Amino acid sequence: MRLVTFTLDDTTGADDRLGAQVGDHVLDLTTLAERAGVDLPTDLLSFIQAGPAARVAAHELITACAGASDQAAHRLDAVALKAPLRPGKIIGVGLNYVEHVEESSRSLDTDKDLPPRPVLFSKPATAVTGPGQPILHNADLTTQLDWECELAVVIGRTAFRVSEEEAYEHIFGYSIVNDISARDQRRSGQWFFSKGQDSYAPFGPAVVTADEIPDPMDLDLSLRVNGVTKQKSNTRHMLFPIAALIADISSGMTLEPGDVIATGSPSGVGAGMVPPEFLTPGDTVEATVERIGTLTNPVVDAR
Numbered sequence: 001m002r003l004v005t006f007t008l009d010d011t012t013g014a015d016d017r018l019g020a021q022v023g024d025h026v027l028d029l030t031t032l033a034e035r036a037g038v039d040l041p042t043d044l045l046s047f048i049q050a051g052p053a054a055r056v057a058a059h060e061l062i063t064a065c066a067g068a069s070d071q072a073a074h075r076l077d078a079v080a081l082k083a084p085l086r087p088g089k090i091i092g093v094g095l096n097y098v099e100h101v102e103e104s105s106r107s108l109d110t111d112k113d114l115p116p117r118p119v120l121f122s123k124p125a126t127a128v129t130g131p132g133q134p135i136l137h138n139a140d141l142t143t144q145l146d147w148e149c150e151l152a153v154v155i156g157r158t159a160f161r162v163s164e165e166e167a168y169e170h171i172f173g174y175s176i177v178n179d180i181s182a183r184d185q186r187r188s189g190q191w192f193f194s195k196g197q198d199s200y201a202p203f204g205p206a207v208v209t210a211d212e213i214p215d216p217m218d219l220d221l222s223l224r225v226n227g228v229t230k231q232k233s234n235t236r237h238m239l240f241p242i243a244a245l246i247a248d249i250s251s252g253m254t255l256e257p258g259d260v261i262a263t264g265s266p267s268g269v270g271a272g273m274v275p276p277e278f279l280t281p282g283d284t285v286e287a288t289v290e291r292i293g294t295l296t297n298p299v300v301d302a303r
Contacts, residue, residue, distance in 0.1 A: 002021040002208050003084065005085065014080070021076065026073070026079050048257045055209065083128050083204055087258055095115050095264070096265070098237065101114055127196050138301075148181065151263045159250040172257065175208070176204065178295060238263060242261075284297070
């Protein structure tokens with residue numbers, strides 16, 4: 001399933017609804033459940049927390065739906081997609097592609113050697129923003145606003161001290177995170193403010209359930225700024241694959257349903273360009289991951 005959070009219009013205060021994208025339509029799962037007398041969570045976080053029974057119920061509702069002619073079906077271009085959910089925590093992974101390690105050591109003063117264990121940091125839930133929503137550029141805080149296209153892993157089952165062999169059993173699905181960074185706001189080597197400001201975690205446009213992506217370690221990913229490709233790689237080039245990340249993080253931290261792991265960026269970030277390139281108001285950023293789609297966000301002046 002391709003699950004989305006949407007509103008029927010883009011006005012402030014419009015109610016978020018849980019939907020399933022089928023082709024160029026979004027099926028309103030809440031409406032379908034109410035009509036069928038089925039108890040189904042009305043938001044994606046609660047849906048994930050409800051476990052397999054919710055997925056089975058949703059699949060049955062989608063199968064029984066009359067399709068595009070159903071009153072619960074809305075054209076994709078007639079709804080406003082939101083961030084799929086507000087995670088309890090977002091765990092970022094730094095330096096997880098070999099070529100990005102090299103460009104970071106050259107342009108961001110990080111270690112030139114490959115990290116022996118995953119490099120982890122966090123983003124607050126307040127950094128999350130959805131498809132089409134603005135990335136805020138505050139020139140009082142940064143002149144080095146940068147991009148990073150990343151595969152997002154959405155946790156589906158509580159994970160603590162799980163092995164690599166068990167890791168995939170704890171995944172609900174996959175999405176996209178654009179790990180926005182203010183490169184000039186790193187403080188004594190700490191990345192939290194650099195990566196955690198409001199709007200610095202564009203997320204979406206959908207969460208695709210794990211059964212739809214049998215091999216997440218072989219997905220093309222790319223990023224464009226104003227239509228020009230800046231990043232292009234494949235998840236098979238991760239230094240630490242998804243299973244290793246889950247095992248490492250859960251060795252000392254409980255991963256809960258709805259938590260998100262942003263699995264790292266390939267090379268091609270703005271700071272690594274010669275000369276460096278950074279985002280400015282008026283830019284449009286498009287992050288694409290195979291089988292998931294494209295996450296598009298404008299950059300706007302926040303002052």
